[in-house]
Amino acid sequence: MSNILLSIKDIEVFYGPSQALFGVSLEVKEGEVVALMGRNGMGKTTTIRTLCKMSKPTKGDIHFDGTLVNKMPSHKVAKLGVGLVPEGRRCFANLTVEENLVAAQRDGEWTLEKVYQLFPRLEERKDQLANTLSGGEQQMLAIGRALTTNPKLLVLDEATEGLAPVIREEIWRAVKALKAQGQSILIVDKSLSELLPIADHCVILERGETVWTGTPDALTDDLADRYLGV
Amino acid sequence: MTNQPILQIQNLNKSFGALTATDDVTLDLKRGEIHALIGPNGAGKSTLIKQICGQLSSDSGKVIFNGRDLAGMDMAERAKAGLGRTFQVSSLVMEFSALRNVMLAVQSKLGTSYRFFKNVRGDKSLTEPAMAALKRVNLEERADVMTAELSHGERRQLEIAMALALDPKAFLLDEPMAGMGPEGSKKLIGFLDDLRHEAPILLIEHDMDAVFSLADRISVLVYGRVIATGSVDDIRNNPAVREAYLGSAA
Amino acid sequence: MLNLSRETYLNIFISLGLLVFPFIATAMDEPFYITLATRVAILSLAAVGLNLALGTGGLVSFGHAAFFGIGGYAMGILASHAQTYTPIFTWPFVIEGTNQMLIIWLVAIVMSGIAALFIGLLSLRTSGVYFIMITLAFAQMIYYFMISWPTYGGEDGLSIYVRNQFPGVNTLDPASFFYICLVLMFAGLGLSAMIKNSRFGAALQAARQNEERLAATGIRPFNIKLTAFVISGMITGLAGALMADLNRFISPSMLSWHMSGEIMVLVILGGVGRLYGPVVGALIYIIFEFIFGGMTDYWQFYLGLILLGVVLFARGGAIGLLAGKARHD
Amino acid sequence: MSTTLLFEQLLNGLQYGVTLFLMAAGLTLVFGVMGLINLAHGSLYMIGAFACAAVAAATGSFWLGLVASIVAAGFAGVLIEMLVIRRLYDRDHLDQVLATFALILILSEGCRMVFGSFPLYLDTPDFLSGPVTLFGGFQYSAYRLAIILVGGLVALGLYLLITKTRLGIRIRAGEADREMIAALGVNIGTLYTIVFAIGAALAGFAGAMMGAIQSVQVGMGEPVLILAFVVIVIGGIGSIKGALIGSILVGVVDTLGRVTLPGFFNLFMDTAAANSVGAALSSMSIYVLMAIILIFKPEGLVSNNA
Amino acid sequence: EGAKIGMITTLSGGGAGLGVDVRDGFMLAIEQAGRDDVEVVIEDDARKPDLAVQIADKMIQSEKVDILTGIIWSNLAMAVIPSAVAQGKIYVSPNAGPSALAGKGCNANYFNVAWQNDNLHEAMGAYANVAEYTNTFILAPNYPAGQDALNGFKREYRGQLAGEVFTKLGATDYAAEIAQIRDSGADSVFFFLPGGMGIAFMKQYAASGVDLPVMGPAFSFDQGILGAVGDAALGVRNSSQWSKDIDNETNNAFVTSFQEKYERLPSLYASQGFDAANLILSALDKADVKDTEAFSAALKEADFKSTRGDFKFGNNNHPIQDIYVREVVKEGDVLTNKILGLALTDHQDAYAEDCPLQ
Ligand SMILES: Nc1ncnc2c1ncn2[C@@H]1O[C@H](COP(=O)(O)OP(=O)(O)OP(=O)(O)O)[C@@H](O)[C@H]1O
Ligand SMILES: Nc1ncnc2c1ncn2[C@@H]1O[C@H](COP(=O)(O)OP(=O)(O)OP(=O)(O)O)[C@@H](O)[C@H]1O
C-alpha cells in the first residue's frame, strides 16, 4: 500500500466576498494519477490554486507529503515538491525559453537535456523570448518548467488546451511515461477519452464541492452525463 | 454573385526576424461556410488572424473583405467593417460585468460611442441586444457577474457573445473550443453549425471532433505555408497532413 | 425609500457642508477660512479634471500642471494687459486684455484644451509609465518655456492686483468668489459623473482596462482617450484660471512637476475614480496643512505618516475608508 | 568652443551620466522587476549622503563614510521594503505613488529633525581632492574621474548579475509573473527585498559620492530622482543597459546644452537675455529629448530586458 | 502698543540655512526686548513663491498681523510684497531687496533693512578695480537677485568680462561652468551663489585645478557656507555690510549673545534679522502700529542701534550704509570673515532716484 502524498480535506475558499469552494476533498497516493473533473466554473482551478497556496483556504486542511501546508507560503509548498503547470500557461514572457526552464530549477533527474528530449521544439527555440512562442510551444514550456523543479507531484491544469493533435498525443505519451516512472500526477483535462485510460482515480466537483470519487471504471455514462455533460 | 468569397487573403507574409510566421498565404472564406484552419502549434494561424484583423501589420500581401482592400485600416476600422473575432487567450474588460462587455460591442455597432450624457444603465437600446447575445451563448444567468469573477470557460463564451453582438459579416474565431468542457464544446459545435448561416466563419481549432463535424473546407498551415486545402475527407486522408498534424486523430 | 449608498450620503453631506460654509466662517469671524474653502473648491476642480483622465480613463498624467498653469497664465496674461491698458498684440489684428472672468475662463478652457490636444496626440502613443513620463516631459517643457519668457515675469511670475470681474457679483468679497468657484466645482463634478456613466464613459473605461478588446469591438481607443484627455485638460485649465484669480499671482511653479504631483496626490488621497475623491482629497490636504502647518515645523512629517496610513490601511483612498469599496455595476 | 573645453564638457557629461546611472539602475530594477514606482528612491540617495557625512565627520575617514552610506541606505531599503513597500506590490501604480510620496515627506523631514536644516560638511579624500593631469597638460578633477570609473564598474557588474546569474533570471521572472515564480518554489518576498536593498544601496552610494562634491542637505535627492526617471524611461524600463545609455545621453545632452545654448542665443540677443533663455531652454532639452525618443520609440531605447 | 508680526521665511530645503539665521537673529532681538505685547508668527515658505503668497494671505486675513517680514528670496518677495503693501500692511525686509521694489516700484510701507540687492555686488565690482582685475568671469543664479547681482557688479567694475553665466537657481553641480571658466582666459572669478549653491561651487572649484582668484558678495561666503567648504575658501575676498568684527557695542553684544543662545557664529543674515526686529521695536515705541502712516514714518527714522553702526534710510526706504571688503581667515579651527577695509562708503543704491518717495 503506497503512502498518501496529498490529502485535501473539506476546504472552503473565497474570492473576496464570493465563495468558490464549499468543501472539496481529494487524495493522491504516491505514484498515482488522479483526474480532477467537473464542468466549467465548478472549482477545479481554484482547488489547484489553493493547493499551491495562490489562494488561501478559510476552512479545511491540506496535507502534502505528511506536512500540513495550510499556512505555508506558496514557495514553500512548491519546495516540498508540488510542480504546477497552470491554467493559461503563464510562461515568463520576458525570459527566453531556456531561462524559463532554469529559473526555478531544482536538482533531480529532470535536467534541461531531458526536457529538451521530451520536447525537441523547445530546444529549437531555446533563445526565443517566451512571449513570442506560439500557444502550443508555451504549453510545452510550462510543462517543462514544472518538470525542472523535479516535483513529487505534478499538477497539470488543462495542459493540453490548444495543442495540435500530434502534440497532444506527445504530451499524453509524456504523461504516460511519467506515470510509468512512478510520478504522481494531479490532472485536469477536458478530453476524457485520453484522460480516463491513464487515471487511477477520478474526483468530480460540482459547484465547489466534491460530489463523486472513484475509479474510472466506476464512472458510468450516467454519472458522466450528470456531472460532466457527456 | 453570392459565391464571391467575402474574405480573400492574398499572398500574405509576416516575418519576425528570421522566423517566417506566415509565408505567402492565400485563402478565402465564402459566404455561408465554415473554413477551418488547422496546423501544428506555431504554424502561424493566430498570426494570420492578427494580420487579417489589423492587430499585426503584414510585410506584404493583401486582405480583401467584402470587396474592399483593408490596407491602411486599423483594428477598430476593420472590426467596424464587419470582422468579428475572438482571441485565443480571452481578452475582455475585466472590471465590467459580462453584460457591459457585450453592451460595448452593441454601442460600437450603433456607432454611438461619443455620447457623453445619457446613462447607459437601463438604456434598452444597449441592454436588450446585449442580453440577447449572452442568451445565445447560454451566459444570460451570469450577465451581472464581473468578468474577473467568471471562470475560464465562461470567459470563452463571453468572447463569442461579444463577437455576436457586433453582428459581423464574418467571424474569425481563434480556438473557441479551448477551455470549454466536453459539454460546452458539444453545445458550441451545435451553435456554430447554425451560426455559419448568419455569417461565415474562419475557424482555428485544435479540437478535431469539432473541425471534422463543422468544416466545409479545411486549410492546413505548416511553417506558415498552406500545404493543403480541401474537404474534410481530403484532409483526413492527406498523408502529409496526417504526419505533420493529425497523428492518430485522423 | 431611496436606496442610496453610503458614498452618496457622504457626497451630499460634503456638498451641503461646502454650501453653508461661508456662513459658518462669518459666524466664527474667520474670513480666511473662506479663502481656504475657495482653495479647496479650486483644487477639487483641478483634480476632478485629472480624475477623469486618471480615474476613469487610466491615463496617469503627470503633467496636468501644464493645463493648470496654462489656465493660470491665461488669466495672468489677459488681466495684466487689462491692468496696464496695453493690447496683447496688435498684429495682424488687435487683441486686448480683459478683466472679465467669463472671457478669461473661456480662453483658459480653449487654450488648455488646445494644449491637451497637442500633448495628447503625441503622448497617447505611449502607455503605462512611459505615458506618465512623457506627460511630465511636456509639462516641464512648458514650465521652462514660461521661465525663459521674460514678458510675463519669467521665473518670478506675475502679480495681478485686483481680482477680475464677474457680471453682477462683487468678486472681491471672499464669499462671492467662493460661490463662483463652488458652482464651477459642482459643474465639473456633474459633468464628470455624466461622462462616466455615458456610452463614451463606457468606452473610456474599457480603454483603460483593455485597449485591445476595445479596438476589436470596433472603437478606436486612441480617439476615445484623446477626447477624454482634452476634456480633462480643459477642466483643470479652468481651475488654473480660478486659482490665479484667488492668489492674484501666477508663476511657473503652477506648471511645475510638484504641482502635477500635488493634483495627483489629491486624487489618490481622496480615492481614484470616485466622484468626490478629488473633493475629499483636497479637503483633507488643506485642512491638514492649515492645522498642523501652524503647530510644527515638521508638519510634513506627520502629513507623510497620515498619507502612508491612508494608502496602507484605506484601500480606495479616504472615500474608500469612509464609504467602502466602489460599487461596480 | 575649443576642443579641450569640449572634451572637458564631455567628461563632465559622462560623470553626471554615471551618477545618474547609479540612481537609475536601482530605480529601473525596482520598477521593472517589482513593478513599483518608488518616488522615495531620492530619499535613499539623501540617506546615503547623510550617513557618509555623519560617519566621515565622526571618524575622519571618507572611506568609512562611503561604506556607511551603502550600509545605511541598504538597511533603510530593507526596512522600507518590509514595512511599507511589501504591501504595495499588488496595488496599482497610483497607490505606490502616494505611499512613496508619503515616504519622501517622512524621510526628508525625519532627516531634518535629526540633522537640522543646514547643509552638512563632507570632503573628498585627500588624494582625490585635487586635479589630475591627463594628457597634454589637460587637467580634470581626480574625484570626478574616479566617479566615472567606479560607475562604469558598477554598471558592468550589474549587467552581469542580471543577465548571467540565476538570481538575475529569477528577478526578471518575478517581473513577468510574481505569483507564478512563487508557485514554482522561489521565495519571491526575499528576492524582492534583496533587489530593493541593492537599488537602495546603489542610490545611497551615489548620494555619498555626490555629497562630497556638492552639499549634503535635505531634499537633495528630488531633482536627481526626476532625472533618474527620465533616464530609465529613455532607456526602457527594467533594462540595465538602457539605464546606462539613457544616463549618459541625459548627462551629455544636459551638460552640453547648458554650455552651448546660451552662447547660441547670444548670437542674436543681449547677454543677459541669451543667458536666461539659453539656461531655461537647456533645462528643457532633456525633456525634449525624452519626448522625441518616446514618440518614436514608445517603449524606450532598449525595450526588452538585458 | 503691541503688535503682531508675521514672518514668512525659508526654513526647509536648500535655502533653509538663510531663513533659520534670519529667524534666529530676529527672535533674539525680540527676546532681548522683553516685551510681551509683541507676538511673532513664523511660517516656512520652502522657497516656493506660491506658498509664500498663500501664507501671506493667511497671515493677513486669519492671523491679522500688522507687519510682515522674513522673506529671503527676491522671487518670493516679488510675489508677496506688492500685494501686501497694497492691502495696507507694513513690510520690513530683512533680506530680499529686488531692484523692482527700489525704484519706480518703491512703496511707503515697504522697508528694507538689509540692502538693495545690487549693493554688495557693486562693492565687489569696486573692489575688483582696486585689485586690478581686468578680465573677470561672472556667475549668478537665474532669478531677480541673480540678475541684480551681475548688474550691480558690472555697474562698478571697469574691466572686461571673460564670461557671464546664469545658472539654475538651486543647482548643485557646476562642472560645466567651471569648464567654461577654465577655458575663458579669465584672470578672476566673481560669483553670487548663496546657501548650498555656494558650498557646491566652491568645493568643485577647488577640486578642478582652476586656480584663479575668486571673489563674491558675503552671500557666497557666509558663516554657513565656510564650514562646509573648508580650507578651500581661505583667503577669499568678499563684500558685506556687516561682519562679526565690526567693533561697536551693539554688534559685540549681538555676536556674544547669539553665540551663547544658538551655539554657532552669527551670519550676516542673522544680523539682518536682528536689525529688522530692532527697527520694528524702535518704531513701536513711537507710533501705534495700527496707524500705518505714523508707523511708517517712525520706521523711516531708523532710530535704532544697528549692528552695523550707522544706519539710515534713503528716500526709497532702502539703507544708505558702508560696505566692507572681508577676507576669509581661520580663527583657531573655525573659518570666518575678517574685515579688510571699506569698499563703499555711505552707499546708496542706483534705483533710489527713480523712486517718487521723499
Ligand atoms: N479571480 C476570481 N475572482 C472571483 N471569482 C472567481 C475567480 N476565479 C474563479 N472564480 C469563480 O470561482 C468559481 C470556480 O472557478 P474555477 O476557475 O476554479 O473553475 P474551473 O472548474 O477551473 O472552470 P474551467 O473549467 O472553466 O476552468 C467560478 O464560479 C468562478 O466564477
Ligand atoms: N511577436 C513575435 N515575435 C517573434 N516570433 C513570434 C511573434 N509572434 C509569433 N511568433 C512566432 O511565430 C510563429 C507562429 O505563431 P502563431 O501564434 O501564429 O502560431 P499558431 O499557429 O497560432 O500556434 P498555436 O496553435 O500554438 O496557437 C510561432 O513560432 C511563434 O513563436
Ligand SMILES: CC(C)C[C@H](N)C(=O)O
Ligand atoms: C542674497 C540672498 C540670499 C538672496 C537675495 N538677496 C534675494 O533677494 O533673493
Ligand SMILES: [Mg+2]
Ligand atoms: Mg479552470
Ligand SMILES: [Mg+2]
Ligand atoms: Mg494560435
